[in-house]
Amino acid sequence: MSFVRRNAWTLGLVALMVVLLGVTRLIQPNFGVSGLESLARAALPFAFATAAMAVVVIVGGIDLSVASMMAVCSVTAAVLMQTMGGVPAILITLAVGTLMGLINGVLIVLTRVPDIVVTLAMLFVWEGTALLILNSPGGIAAPFLREAIAGSVLIHGLPKALILMAIIVAVIWVPLKRSKLGLAIYATGSDENAAFRSGVAVGRTKAAAYAVCGLFSAFGGLSLLALTGIGEPVPGPYLLAAVAAVVLGGAVLGGGIGGLLGPIIAVFILRIIRTILTLAAVDPNVTTIVEGTIMVGVVMFGAFLMMRGRSPS
Amino acid sequence: MNRRLMMGAAAAALSVAMAPAAIAQDGGYTIGVSNTVQGNGWREEMICAMRAQALVEPDVTGLVVAHRNTDSAGQLEDLNNLIEAGVDAIVLNPSNPDALNSALEAAMAAGIVVVAVDAGVTAEGAYILSNNQEEYAYLGARWLFEQLGGQGDVVYMRGIAGVSADTDRDNGFKRALAEFPGIEIVHEVFTGWQQDQGKQQMFDFLATGIPFDGVWTSGIDNVIVDAFIESGAPLVPIVGADNAGFVGQLNSVEGLEGAAVTNPGSVGGAGIALAVDILNGEAPDDNTVLVDPVLWENVTEEGRATLEAAQNPNLDPEWPVSVTIPGWTDYTMEQIIACEGPGEG
Numbered sequence: 064m065s066f067v068r069r070n071a072w073t074l075g076l077v078a079l080m081v082v083l084l085g086v087t088r089l090i091q092p093n094f095g096v097s098g099l100e101s102l103a104r105a106a107l108p109f110a111f112a113t114a115a116m117a118v119v120v121i122v123g124g125i126d127l128s129v130a131s132m133m134a135v136c137s138v139t140a141a142v143l144m145q146t147m148g149g150v151p152a153i154l155i156t157l158a159v160g161t162l163m164g165l166i167n168g169v170l171i172v173l174t175r176v177p178d179i180v181v182t183l184a185m186l187f188v189w190e191g192t193a194l195l196i197l198n199s200p201g202g203i204a205a206p207f208l209r210e211a212i213a214g215s216v217l218i219h220g221l222p223k224a225l226i227l228m229a230i231i232v233a234v235i236w237v238p239l240k241r242s243k244l245g246l247a248i249y250a251t252g253s254d255e256n257a258a259f260r261s262g263v264a265v266g267r268t269k270a271a272a273y274a275v276c277g278l279f280s281a282f283g284g285l286s287l288l289a290l291t292g293i294g295e296p297v298p299g300p301y302l303l304a305a306v307a308a309v310v311l312g313g314a315v316l317g318g319g320i321g322g323l324l325g326p327i328i329a330v331f332i333l334r335i336i337r338t339i340l341t342l343a344a345v346d347p348n349v350t351t352i353v354e355g356t357i358m359v360g361v362v363m364f365g366a367f368l369m370m371r372g373r374s375p376s
Numbered sequence: 377m378n379r380r381l382m383m384g385a386a387a388a389a390l391s392v393a394m395a396p397a398a399i400a401q402d403g404g405y406t407i408g409v410s411n412t413v414q415g416n417g418w419r420e421e422m423i424c425a426m427r428a429q430a431l432v433e434p435d436v437t438g439l440v441v442a443h444r445n446t447d448s449a450g451q452l453e454d455l456n457n458l459i460e461a462g463v464d465a466i467v468l469n470p471s472n473p474d475a476l477n478s479a480l481e482a483a484m485a486a487g488i489v490v491v492a493v494d495a496g497v498t499a500e501g502a503y504i505l506s507n508n509q510e511e512y513a514y515l516g517a518r519w520l521f522e523q524l525g526g527q528g529d530v531v532y533m534r535g536i537a538g539v540s541a542d543t544d545r546d547n548g549f550k551r552a553l554a555e556f557p558g559i560e561i562v563h564e565v566f567t568g569w570q571q572d573q574g575k576q577q578m579f580d581f582l583a584t585g586i587p588f589d590g591v592w593t594s595g596i597d598n599v600i601v602d603a604f605i606e607s608g609a610p611l612v613p614i615v616g617a618d619n620a621g622f623v624g625q626l627n628s629v630e631g632l633e634g635a636a637v638t639n640p641g642s643v644g645g646a647g648i649a650l651a652v653d654i655l656n657g658e659a660p661d662d663n664t665v666l667v668d669p670v671l672w673e674n675v676t677e678e679g680r681a682t683l684e685a686a687q688n689p690n691l692d693p694e695w696p697v698s699v700t701i702p703g704w705t706d707y708t709m710e711q712i713i714a715c716e717g718p719g720e721g
Contacts, residue, residue: 094460097482101456108449199543200448200472213478291448291475296538299447334453341457347414347443 072313072365076328079361083335091342096220102334103222104212104290108133109330110228111283112301113308114236115164115276117326120309122272123252123318124178128167129280129305130298131189136160136284138193141202141294149205157281163189164277168270186302193296202294212289228327231282236323239275248272252318307358308333313365333358404437405655407648408458408488410468411443412451416569417619417694418595419469421641422494425699426467427717428707429645433652438463439717448475455479465489465651467644470497472540489654493647495540496664503654505647505665507639509541512669513548513594516615516637518555519671520590523613523633527558528589531581535569535594542566545594562588567596571694575599582607591615595639597622598693601629618672618686621693626674626683635673636683638698642712643667646704667701 067074087094112129119126136156143152163185171181212224239245247268250258259265283301288294306316312329314321336357340350409426413419423443430436440461442454448471456479458466466483470476470492480490480499490502497504520530532549535542553559563581567574574596582603590613593600597616604611614634616622626634646667653659672686673679686697690713699712 091460091462093462098456098460101453101460101479105449105453105456194537197538199538200475200540209478287447287449290452290478291472292477293448293472293474295448295472295475297447297536299449300445337453338457338460341440341442341454342461344438344440344461347441351444 071368073322073325073328075365076312076325076332080328080332080335083332083339087335087339087342090339094342096215098338099220100213100215100222100224102331102338103224103228105337106330106334107212107224107228107286107290108283108299108301109304109308109334110232110327111279111286112305113312113326113330114232114323115279115283116305117309117312117314117321117323118248118272118279119178119276120314120316121252121318121321122248122269123255124171124269124272125182125306125316126164126167126273126276127179127182127302128163128185128189129276129283130301131186131193132160132163132277132280133284133287133301134193134296134298135163135189135196136281137287138197138202138284138294138296140285140288141204142197144203144205144208149208152205153208153285156285157278160277160279160281160284161274162277164280165270165274167277168273171273172266172270190298193298197294197296200293200295202288204288204292208285208289209292212286228286232279232323232327235275235278240322244268244271249319252320254319304330304333311358311362405435405464405652406438406440406462407436407651408461408463408466409439409441409443409644410451410454410458410466411441412446412448412469412471413569414443414445417692418569418617418639418641418696420692421695421699421712422469422644424712424715425642425645425705425707426648427715428711429648429705430717431711432706433648435652435656436648436718441717446471448472451476452479455483459483459486459488463488465491465655467491467493467647467651468497469494469644473498489651491647491651491654493643495544501663503650503660503663503665505643505650505667507643507667507669509544509639510548510551512617512637512639513545513592514552515548515669515671516635517549517552517592519635519673520592520613520615521552521556521559523635523675524559524589526556529560529562529587531578531588531591532561532564533574533577533591533593533596533600534564534566537566542594549592562586567594569594569596571596571599575603578603579607582609588612593617595619597636598625601625601632601634605629618696618698619693620688620691620695620697623672623683623687623697624693626672627680627687633673633675635671635679637671638669639696640667640698640701641696642699642701642705645707645712646701649704649706 115129139159140152140156167185171178214223215221216223216226247263250263251265251268255265308329309326312326430439451471473496477499480502483490484501492504494506565577578600592615595617598621611631616636618636618638623636672682
């Protein structure tokens, strides 16, 4: 019972996802394995962008430069793969992403300028950097990178893209969350002053969280490259989608509450809604209104349940 | 526990309420459309041309339109969704020639006809029907440089950095520039193909007082003329596209010398027509069909007559005036303005 209570929000999201998959099947009876695979692939860049955003939201910040960092990483990897093997190119790209995140974090900590201002400025800086690296779409992706997210693994219908994403996020997040740094991240996000007085190195914790955000953004950029096979210097629509998924996923803007599982499930929910709207041939000018309405509806409904749950009955 | 149930029930109600009936399939063709720029006059004309042409094609019974602002990864998602929707053909305006191949190949493997309009794709077996973008920029730039007598300073107002149409046009522009060594670019900006942004950029540059002799625009044109008029600056020769607003200005604004290069958004309608031909077993011999632009200027008697004939007061000022393509599109002017397709929810 306490497991259910603690994970009520996430379980609710899972239920919502299952219902939406059912609706998809209802509209398009042929929706099956290939549909699930393309859904998992489409969710990949959004999932990493959301993971990146979730970490900094938990520490009490926000990073508006996530999509721009993804663009930098995607073009960096695409250019590097023209001259070197895929593995070193990936490692360098991950390092570049982490470094960009670290620069964001250090700037915030040292200058004491609010996160939203610093990362807004860095959005433009990284956007320009991506165009300097590659002024028009180009470069190449290593073939193994493209194959890594195509098709199913183990059993038919278990998309490789989903498993890959789950492994990467788990390998980074699970040990981190259980480490001293993880505890410090949650503490700083809950109450910075209290954390500081309890001996948490607040500045270092924040900078580290932004570096992790940069690392996840790098995976996001690599997933864009894996999807399209080229590096695109113009950032995609990942920033606001990531903020939306983080909020829908149960993290609180302001910090200290939430995890990565909820937001990533929220990513899938938002992708399925998009699929449903396309399958149902809804007027494209109406679809974004529907997406936004569902999002605010679910969050409001969830908040209502939480409030009721908390008040004595 | 209760809470979870309630949440699930509410979610179910929500999603059932918003899911309309499935796409009707009465034996005719269903065509999927994918586009990644929304709210731009040219692209909106393209979408309306697609809808109008699908409406007049007797064999087409349904149209599924995925039309939003997104990147290549988002277009991949839309294309995969169209495949899942079971369409017979996909007509798309590709965001990039190479990035979409995985979905396009999957579509063709499933027997879906793929037609790219406006720009090319490299997927083997896909048909391409497009305006020649390099030629578009070359024609306009050459006219402008000749108009200036091969000597002078030019403002170069591009589209969106990193987008292939902009890159192709840049190649054409640079090709013309190489032929005229006396021409200098004093100012180069990206308008993002946004009217307000382009106008503001022109205001800003006029305010600097740096002299210049001509303006080349990548289709953000009528607001540039407006900027000159509103700030009282003397007009210089301006090159734009065949947008209704700009063509009107070329006809009516006193002292404006300029040229419009055609870049019909109605290639979208031609793309639908081509897709239906292929579905009916009448594929063209070559996979690539290029529509070459023409230039309409207002400095000769002949040019003015062409410009006047092209004008239509009912068109949106941001739409290209070349709303039909003879030999390809079959709809009427009223049908493209109505912008309604078959079987759309």
